[in-house]
Amino acid sequence: MGNEGENKLTPMMLQYRQVKxxxxxxxxxxxxxxxxxEMFFEDAQKASPILDVALTQRAGVPMCGIPYHALENxxxxxxxxxxxxxxxxxxxxxSLAKGLVKRKIxxxxxxxxxxxxxxxxxxxxxxxxxxNRSGNRFGLAFLDISTGDFGLMELPGLPELETELHRLQSRECLLPESLLSAWERDKSFPYAPSQLLWTPLPDWLFSFDCADELLRRHFSVASLDGFxxxxxxxxxxxxxxILHYASENLRQAVGHVRKLRSCHSSEYMVLDNISQRNLELVEPLAGGKREGTLLSVLDETKTPMGSRLLRDWLLRPLATKDAINSRLDAVDALRDDPLTLAELREIVTSIRDLERIIARINVGSANARDMLALAKSLEALPGVKTLLSSxxxxxxxxxxxxxxxxxxLCLKIxxxxxxxxxxxxxxxxxxxxxxxxxxxELRRAASEGKEWLASIQTKEQERTGIKSLKVxxxxxxxxxxxxxxxxxxxxPGDYIRKQTLANCERFITPELKEIETxxxxxxxxSVALEYELFQELRQFALGFTAEIQESAAAIAALDTLASLSECARKYNYCRPHISEEPVLDIKAGRHPVLDAAMKGERFVPNDLLLDGDDNRMMIITGPNMAG
Known part of the structure; x- marks a missing residue:
């Protein structure tokens, strides 16, 4: 809109343009x-069909809107x-504004x-x-702002980047403007999840010097080597x-992002996106819900935190013998003590999503019900600790x-x-x-005033003789x-007429207005003080952020291990012997997804032996074998 058009806008529309x-x-x-x-101009035209709300006009300005309380819908x-x-x-x-009400993002x-x-x-x-790209290598960082999970890695090439983007199922990816331009020019975008939104940012935000200073300041450390x-x-x-972008969008620091983990590929088996899909680990080949996947069979978790962690474990299998056996030892111990396993799972059921609750507390969006859910969850931890002591x-x-x-903290809440x-x-x-x-005291004052109003209604009914008189x-x-x-x-003559309706009239009196005030x-x-007290309570909980996140991570891991133990008990799985020799020897093996899907029908188990000697598998192919 040109200057002439701007001059015709109302003060509120000028404020809108400024904020926009x-x-x-x-x-x-x-x-x-x-x-x-409310949405105006091109925003209204763009949003109206997506939100399915009416597009109207006022003084030639396109507009549409939604009730503020329906934002989440x-x-x-x-x-x-x-x-x-x-x-x-x-x-x-x-009511206190002089002129236009102040607004800000x-x-x-x-x-x-x-x-x-x-x-x-x-x-x-x-x-x-x-x-970001440096030569043929890529740097990748990921952040779940709803939990504080923050990590980074370097990857040797584009295929590895595509694998990680699919594993993370990212909804939005930041990249330097120059890299986006290069990919657009060369038409060489990586194969990425269909829902991914590419967001270009100025190149300087990705510079090491800028990032190093920002991250060290955020974590209050002299060096990032410790991460x-x-x-x-x-x-x-x-x-x-990524940290700059998150802070800018939330318009505040992200205090619940307290750790940065570097992920090294040597610790995990790398499953490319084709393998992830064909193995149907977390998504079926046909798309849709997760029924028919390995995750759907193994997910007996009781908390959202555990379910998210199990998904991560399936997509990043451990690659070292000691780490694998450490998990198997824990699964074995829980399976061999079914009574304690059942008690643990029952207690864990009462624990809410601590990772996301403490994140909302840190960004100031947690409500009173979140705080009570926090207290209820934390009150369950001593019972878990007692059972684990065995x-x-x-x-x-x-x-x-x-x-x-x-x-x-729980007592205060x-x-x-x-x-x-x-x-x-x-x-x-x-x-x-x-x-x-x-x-x-404020509540008593309000309560006494309302009692006084009730007495005024009775007094005025008696004074006027009007039994139907109402306050x-x-x-x-x-x-x-x-x-x-x-x-x-x-x-009475001392009544001051305020409003005339079809069937009645409304009046005020000086005494009534005095009590109203x-x-x-x-x-x-009272409402303002309650909000202030709640903010103080939320601030008090902030002091426990690190301990709550550490406890949440422990509960997530325990829930995941207990889920695997429950599956082992339920499906009669046995513990594998892990060997670093080139041997795969399976006795009476059952496909976990097919076995569970048969629902009572007998699955015929199969043996399998592959090694580096006589028991090998060969694939014979040729130019006409594709069909």
């Missing part, structure tokens, strides 16, 4: 107006279409930076990735870019040592919050009576006296 200029190109702006998020539709959304909130009380939501549980799969990570990053300059550059297996003993004591608080933090009803004396309330007029048309002749003043102050 602060967001990433291509993002749609949700502009808060009262109880709605509409937002996923835009994100699934690969469209970023910027949220502009009102940052001052409209509070967050930018992209497919890779989602935090709301309603938009995330509980059983799968939501990874944001970043890549295993020595010599991984290209990967460090991608990690810096095992001497090193892996299980190590998990037990990572379960911390949160008694002080229980003392502060009602057992069934509302979802909204701005309507009161969060804090228990007796937790804060100032809050109790009512709405947000527009506050408290008022309502008299039906048939009784208007009995209205006391009640509403006390209620407003």
């Amino acid at each position: 200029g602060e967001i990433p190109p291509g993002a749609i702006l949700f502009f808060r107006l009262g109880d709605f998020y 509409y937002l996923p539709r835009l994100l699934e279409a690969g469209i970023k959304v910027a949220i502009a909130e009102q940052v001052e009380d409209p 509070t967050r930018v939501i992209t497919p890779g930076t989602m935090l709301d549980t309603s938009m995330l799969s509980p059983k799968q990570n939501n990874f944001l990735t970043a890549i 295993g990053c020595r010599g991984l300059n290209t990967a460090v550059g991608t990690a810096g870019a 095992f001497e297996t090193p892996l299980l003993a190590g998990l037990s040592s990572h379960l911390h004591d949160f008694e002080s 229980r003392a502060a919050l009602h057992d069934d608080p509302p979802i909204s933090l701005m309507d009161g009803g969060l804090i228990r009576e007796g937790y804060n004396s100032s809050l109790d 009512r309330y709405n947000k527009v007029f506050g408290y008022y006296i309502e008299i039906s048309k048939s009784n208007l002749q009995y209205a 006391k009640i509403l003043g006390a209620e407003d102050k």
